[in-house]
Amino acid sequence: MNTSVFDHPWLGGLFGDTETAAIWSPESQLQHMLAFEAAWSRALGACGVFDAAQAENAASAIEQADVPPSALAAGTGSDGVPVPALVEMLRRIAPAEAVHKGATSQDVIDTALAMTLRETTALFLARLDALMAAMTALERRFGENRLTGRTRMQAAVPITVGNRLLSWRLPLDDHVARLKALRPRVEKVQIGGAAGNRSALGDKADVVVADVAERLGLQPTQKAWHAMRDGIGEYAAVLSLISGTLGKMGQDIALMAQQGVDEIALSGGGGSSAMPHKSNPVLAELLVTLARFNATQLSGLHQALVHEQERSGAAWSLEWMILPQMALATGRGLGAAIDLCGKVERMGSD
Numbered sequence: 001m002n003t004s005v006f007d008h009p010w011l012g013g014l015f016g017d018t019e020t021a022a023i024w025s026p027e028s029q030l031q032h033m034l035a036f037e038a039a040w041s042r043a044l045g046a047c048g049v050f051d052a053a054q055a056e057n058a059a060s061a062i063e064q065a066d067v068p069p070s071a072l073a074a075g076t077g078s079d080g081v082p083v084p085a086l087v088e089m090l091r092r093i094a095p096a097e098a099v100h101k102g103a104t105s106q107d108v109i110d111t112a113l114a115m116t117l118r119e120t121t122a123l124f125l126a127r128l129d130a131l132m133a134a135m136t137a138l139e140r141r142f143g144e145n146r147l148t149g150r151t152r153m154q155a156a157v158p159i160t161v162g163n164r165l166l167s168w169r170l171p172l173d174d175h176v177a178r179l180k181a182l183r184p185r186v187e188k189v190q191i192g193g194a195a196g197n198r199s200a201l202g203d204k205a206d207v208v209v210a211d212v213a214e215r216l217g218l219q220p221t222q223k224a225w226h227a228m229r230d231g232i233g234e235y236a237a238v239l240s241l242i243s244g245t246l247g248k249m250g251q252d253i254a255l256m257a258q259q260g261v262d263e264i265a266l267s268g269g270g271g272s273s274a275m276p277h278k279s280n281p282v283l284a285e286l287l288v289t290l291a292r293f294n295a296t297q298l299s300g301l302h303q304a305l306v307h308e309q310e311r312s313g314a315a316w317s318l319e320w321m322i323l324p325q326m327a328l329a330t331g332r333g334l335g336a337a338i339d340l341c342g343k344v345e346r347m348g349s350d
Helices: 018-023 026-046 052-063 069-079 083-093 105-142 161-186 199-216 230-256 282-303 313-342
Strands: 146-151 154-160 264-266 344-347
Touching: 018 105, 018 313, 026 052, 026 069, 026 083, 026 105, 026 199, 052 083, 069 083, 083 105, 105 161, 105 199, 105 230, 105 313, 105 344, 146 161, 154 161, 161 230, 230 264, 230 282, 230 313, 282 313, 313 344
Parallel strands: none
Antiparallel strands: 146 154, 264 344
């Protein structure tokens, strides 16, 4: 039963975003976990931890494994993570001694998360570019038109549409820069073993880490980040900042669309069951909702920075509850903002 607004049978029509949802889907997460296990087996074979041919046999079997996500539910319920159940299945179809040796569940899940964040960032950067292009087009069409500038929601001095559009567009450049700067801090392998010190790998630790990172297209790390979640916290903060910028745009448009103000005309407004004369600025309102949602979720995600000792189960699983929802909200906000720009028929007055 789908109860989240992002995939709800009818609320999903407003909140859903298929591209972002596909990136964060259980199927995609599982494929990333399998990619780690295959890369891990190959790396240990290449580095001489065990026979390279045996490692390749294991990796090939892992890549061809058909594991339905639902098959991991019972194991996750008992173990708190899906990896033990997954590894048990893989060892039935591959040389057992060449599967998962020296790795831990968090290595698998966090590396899969890094791969997910890489895909999410690529999607969001593309959408930010599209949104900036849409705003530039609005500026060309309406930028010289007049608006009443308002401070504290009271009439101030005359401005142009271009003045207001700049306050929506310029922060997007900063968000692009933030996401690009974050990439090396979050798109990195997690390899630490049982207690984060890679002791099971001995003197081969650094070369194994580098090998796995190269195979997966991620950054190597000096130390496991099991209990150092600042990169994830920073990523969530950027998601909230993006949503906040879009929320400011949505709030402005909703106010501009008020009857009696009429500073903007939108096509395809939302209808009312009781008042057929209304055309509600639904997408503008959605941007405000999503901004407030992510701002609220951010405080919870930052609670997950507090890990005890070398690893936390409670703080770690809190991330699983919050971060995907923030990504879905951000993805939907970017898509809605692009759509909203395309619905503008008039801004300001000649």
